[in-house]
Amino acid sequence: MFKRLVKKKLFTIAAISSLVIGGVATTYAPKADAKPDKKNHAEVKNVIFMVGDGMGPAYTTMLRYMNDDPSTKKMEPTAFDPYQVGMQRTYSWDPYFDGGEGDVKENIPDSAATATSMASGIKTYNGAIGVDLEQEETETILEEAKSQGMSTGLVSTSQINHATPAAFGAHDVSRNNYNDIADDYYDEMVNGKHKVDVMLGGGTSYFERDDRNLVDAFKQDGYDYATTKDEMLSSESDQLLGLFAPKGMDKAIDRSDETPSLSEMTTTALDKLHDDKDGFFLMVEGSQIDWAGHDNDVVAAMSEMRDFEKAFQEAIEFAKKDKHTIVVTTADHSTGGMSIGRDGDYIFNPEVVDAAKRTPDYMAAQIAEGEDVEEVLNAYSGLELTSEEVQSVKDAAQPTEGEINATEVDNAIEHIYDIRSGTGWTTGGHTGVDVNVYAYGPQKMEFIGSNENSATGQKLFELLKADRKGHDEDDDHGKGKGHH
Numbered sequence: 190m191f192k193r194l195v196k197k198k199l200f201t202i203a204a205i206s207s208l209v210i211g212g213v214a215t216t217y218a219p220k221a222d223a224k225p226d227k228k229n230h231a232e233v234k235n236v237i238f239m240v241g242d243g244m245g246p247a248y249t250t251m252l253r254y255m256n257d258d259p260s261t262k263k264m265e266p267t268a269f270d271p272y273q274v275g276m277q278r279t280y281s282w283d284p285y286f287d288g289g290e291g292d293v294k295e296n297i298p299d300s301a302a303t304a305t306s307m308a309s310g311i312k313t314y315n316g317a318i319g320v321d322l323e324q325e326e327t328e329t330i331l332e333e334a335k336s337q338g339m340s341t342g343l344v345s346t347s348q349i350n351h352a353t354p355a356a357f358g359a360h361d362v363s364r365n366n367y368n369d370i371a372d373d374y375y376d377e378m379v380n381g382k383h384k385v386d387v388m389l390g391g392g393t394s395y396f397e398r399d400d401r402n403l404v405d406a407f408k409q410d411g412y413d414y415a416t417t418k419d420e421m422l423s424s425e426s427d428q429l430l431g432l433f434a435p436k437g438m439d440k441a442i443d444r445s446d447e448t449p450s451l452s453e454m455t456t457t458a459l460d461k462l463h464d465d466k467d468g469f470f471l472m473v474e475g476s477q478i479d480w481a482g483h484d485n486d487v488v489a490a491m492s493e494m495r496d497f498e499k500a501f502q503e504a505i506e507f508a509k510k511d512k513h514t515i516v517v518t519t520a521d522h523s524t525g526g527m528s529i530g531r532d533g534d535y536i537f538n539p540e541v542v543d544a545a546k547r548t549p550d551y552m553a554a555q556i557a558e559g560e561d562v563e564e565v566l567n568a569y570s571g572l573e574l575t576s577e578e579v580q581s582v583k584d585a586a587q588p589t590e591g592e593i594n595a596t597e598v599d600n601a602i603e604h605i606y607d608i609r610s611g612t613g614w615t616t617g618g619h620t621g622v623d624v625n626v627y628a629y630g631p632q633k634m635e636f637i638g639s640n641e642n643s644a645t646g647q648k649l650f651e652l653l654k655a656d657r658k659g660h661d662e663d664d665d666h667g668k669g670k671g672h673h
Contacts, residue, residue: 243479245523
């Protein structure tokens with residue numbers, strides 16, 4: 190187990206230099222005295238950074254199949270397609286991290302390492318939240334924005350203190366220290382102010398604890414608090430904490446009317462942030478694309494992709510009207526090794542996935558609680574199942590020591606959708622493939638080509654620093670030694 194790190198002074202990304210470790214070269218941000226083209230960079234006032242967690246290229250490609258109108262002779266695009274500018278490399282630097290006895294070397298990325306790369310412009314080890322290979326804190330792009338007087342926000346469908354949002358708004362040697370990360374959101378200040386003005390996602394279990402009630406603390410400091418969509422939409426404060434589940438929110442297809450969609454949370458955050466004369470930084474994560482990939486659940490995966498696509502559309506529409514907002518969208522890694530096609534057959538059937546009314550997880554939970562297998566499948570699967578398919582679920586639902594194993598039932602239902610649709614999977618974990626990058630707005634071409642995920646973070650810093658008067662290299666955030 191890692192010890193809780195001692196808080197150290199935040200460092201500016203401008204201090205980072207090029208480094209070669211074990212033959213792996215990464216070029217970092219320009220020197221502090223570099224002279225950016227202010228004319229070009231002056232247009233960027235606001236930054237919306239969007240992460241489809243686990244959204245490898247197969248996910249956006251499958252979404253295109255899902256969006257296709259079979260009555261036309263072309264395949265209709267996704268909302269993402271017009272804005273693709275490049276690819277992003279995802280590997281982590283775990284082989285160069287010595288975590289002590291029991292340290293397992295991993296170069297396939299996790300969400301913590303990759304989010305830290307994008308948030309702080311560095312490469313680091315799996316599990317790291319806003320810290321480098323030496324476990325020293327790194328300045329995040331959200332902290333840089335706040336130091337410049339900008340408003341900030343984090344939106345996520347996981348718990349808001351999960352790996353990706355945490356890497357932008359907290360610091361910890363381990364992503365698993367959920368309570369400590371939640372504490373960071375309240376305790377860590379920038380210029381005497383809370384770092385994050387709008388936080389929307391899941392996580393009541395970590396913010397309303399027996400040892401500490403962070404919700405009450407935020408409310409005392411002027412934040413509105415919401416646990417339903419209506420409460421979120423009726424909030425009048427510029428600062429808002431919205432927690433809509435004990436941990437992660439339900440999948441989009443399973444959510445009740447009382448729970449906001451990702452697009453609704455995104456528009457709410459934009460409404461709160463956009464009036465700041467100094468601009469804003471907003472990170473939006475489609476978190477559970479990744480969770481669906483871990484579960485090898487194509488229904489949940491496409492449900493989450495559509496949720497993320499709608500949020501992306503909202504961000505693009507805002508940027509088009511605003512004229513001074515850049516939207517950068519990418520993934521941290523790919524999850525599940527999903528394939529479009531399986532078993533040598535050259536066919537994918539999107540209508541099978543589209544038919545589902547609930548996720549296999551939802552159906553399995555109903556069955557595990559004692560509901561009749563056939564009634565549940567008839568109500569929610571959207572498919573005319575064969576007797577063999579129904580029997581496979583019944584077999585999985587046979588009690589063991591008096592209890593039904595919901596995971597086995599879930600796997601059986603997922604298998605039906607995989608076989609019928611032609612979806613394949615290679616792993617229950619992450620893969621190391623490059624991921625797509627999309628951009629719209631001023632300076633979008635800064636993200637063109639094939640880049641390290643750390644370079645994405647560096648470019649974000651450059652955009653914010655380029656035309657911010659009065660923010661020189663001698664402030665408190667520019668002191669301290671450089672990073673790996």
